[in-house]
Every structure is written in C-alpha cells, then in structure tokens.
Amino acid sequence: MTFQHTGAYATSTGIPAPRARARTRRRGSAVPVLRDLRERGGRGPRVLSFGGGDLVVVSGLPGSGKSTLMRRTAEGMAIDSQDARERWEARLPRFLPYAVYRPLARIAHYAGLRRALRSGRSVVVHDCGTQSWVRGWLAREARRRGRALHLVLLDVTPAAAREGQRDRGRGVSGYAFARHRRAVARLLTSVESGRLPRGCASATLLDRPAAGALMRIAFRDGS
Structure with a gap:
C-alpha cells in the first residue's frame, strides 16, 4: 500500500491495514495518514519506508519496546535517549541513582539530536x-528542510510496559509512570x-x- 502524498509507504503481505483513515486539516494541505496495524497477530508490514530526509519519531510508554524496535529496525541515524543514559551509567559509580545525573543525560541526548x-x-x-515540545522541534525541522515528520506509536498495556521495564532491569517511579500513562493515553x-500531532504527515x-x-x-534514499 502506497501513500505517495506523504512520502511514506509500508510493504507487507498484501493485507490492507485495518481501520486506516485519513483526514484533511485545511484546504490545500497534505492529507495526514493514519495506519492502524494493531490486532493482526503479527501479520503486519515487514517494512515501513519513508522519503529521504524525512524524520520519524517513535513514541510509547517506558517499557513498551521503543529502544528495542529502533535498534532492530532503524536504518540510518537513530537517536535514542536510552543510549545517552547508558553512556553516563558506564562512567559513574553503580550506587549513584539515575535521578542525580538525569539532567546531564538529557542534555547529552538533545545535543546529539541537534547534531543529527x-x-x-x-x-x-x-x-x-x-515531551511534546520535542515533536514540535522535529516538525519545525521537517518543514525547514521541506520534508515530512512521521509518528510511530507503540500501543501496549501499562502492565505489559511494567513487565518490559522489569525485563530490562530498569524501571521508572510510580509518579513518573503515571505522567507517561496520561501523556501517551492523550x-x-x-x-x-x-x-x-501538529506537523505530522502520518502516524502508524x-x-x-x-x-x-x-x-x-527505512528511507528511500538509504540515509
């Protein structure tokens, strides 16, 4: 299935995505595309392909599998805040809680994103x-370079996300997780x-x- 007006398409087994919808925001604007690939028992597309120079943001609850998905599938440049955290963890004593150096890890993450x-x-x-402001930043950058921003949203239950946190041996506080739950639910x-979200050409x-x-x-220019 091909969505030429957004520069994004998915190659799959030939089964059309269920509940796919599109909506025009204003006359003359591009039509945002929504591809709902849930509830297909793993029979979804094998490849999500976007235009060269496009930006893709992967969102979801902590523990939903964002980092795992990116490390396994992302071609080209992948900027993951988890990487910045792990680099700081490797430098500092194990007993030091993440809350102490979290601001430094975040600064390093955003500096890396800016360079990318x-x-x-x-x-x-x-x-x-x-961090909705990050999506706003990416949308402005996509507009500046004349390309598109795409959202990939992982929809997992809070229980499954908590299990994912336990599997990786790293969780978030109840307060922080509640904030994430509200933001991702909205x-x-x-x-x-x-x-x-404003500026997004498509969501999956x-x-x-x-x-x-x-x-x-993947990106069609291989970058």
Missing part, C-alpha cells in the same frame, strides 16, 4: 511521550480519532505483535 538534525539526514528519534486517543499504530513483525524502518 543539522546533518540533514533522515533520523529516527526516541520519544518518551511526555496522544493515542488523539491519533485514533484522526487528530495527528503498532501493538506488540505488529512491532515484532516489523523488520525495517
């Missing part, structure tokens, strides 16, 4: 869901109703089986 965006290449970016509700909804079936997030 300045390169002009296609970029896949980790988004925790609570984002999911908005996307499901066809109201994509994935559950765990659909994310597991995905093999590549």
Whole structure:
C-alpha cells in the first residue's frame, strides 16, 4: 500500500491495514495518514519506508519496546535517549541513582539530536511521550528542510510496559509512570480519532505483535 502524498509507504503481505483513515486539516494541505496495524497477530508490514530526509519519531510508554524496535529496525541515524543514559551509567559509580545525573543525560541526548538534525539526514528519534515540545522541534525541522515528520506509536498495556521495564532491569517511579500513562493515553486517543500531532504527515499504530513483525524502518534514499 502506497501513500505517495506523504512520502511514506509500508510493504507487507498484501493485507490492507485495518481501520486506516485519513483526514484533511485545511484546504490545500497534505492529507495526514493514519495506519492502524494493531490486532493482526503479527501479520503486519515487514517494512515501513519513508522519503529521504524525512524524520520519524517513535513514541510509547517506558517499557513498551521503543529502544528495542529502533535498534532492530532503524536504518540510518537513530537517536535514542536510552543510549545517552547508558553512556553516563558506564562512567559513574553503580550506587549513584539515575535521578542525580538525569539532567546531564538529557542534555547529552538533545545535543546529539541537534547534531543529527543539522546533518540533514533522515533520523529516527526516541520519544518518551511526555515531551511534546520535542515533536514540535522535529516538525519545525521537517518543514525547514521541506520534508515530512512521521509518528510511530507503540500501543501496549501499562502492565505489559511494567513487565518490559522489569525485563530490562530498569524501571521508572510510580509518579513518573503515571505522567507517561496520561501523556501517551492523550496522544493515542488523539491519533485514533484522526487528530495527528501538529506537523505530522502520518502516524502508524503498532501493538506488540505488529512491532515484532516489523523488520525495517527505512528511507528511500538509504540515509
């Protein structure tokens, strides 16, 4: 299935995505595309392909599998806040809690993202869901370079996300997780109703089986 007006398409087994919807925001604007690939038992697309120079933001609850998905599928430049955290963890004593050096890890993450965006290449970016200003930043950058911003949203239950945190041996506090739950729930509700975040040309909804079936997030110029 091909969406030429957004520069994004998915190659799959030939089964059309269920509940796919599109909505025009204003006359003369591009038509945002929503692809709902959930509830297909892993029979979803193997490749999500976007235009060269486009930006892709991967969002969802902590523990939903964003970092795993990016490391397994993202071609080109992938900017994951988890990488910045792990680099700082390797430098500091194990007994030091993450809360102490979290500001430094975040600064390093955003500095890396800024450098990646300045390169002009296609970029896949980790988004925790609570930082809507990051999506705004990416949307402005996409407009500046004349390209598109795309959202890939992982929809997993809070229980599954908590299990994912336990599996990786790293959790978030109850307060922080509640903030994430509210932010991701608002984002999911908005996307499901066809109201994509401002500046997004497309959104793709994935559950765990659909994310597991995905093999590549690719860009057509190979960047």
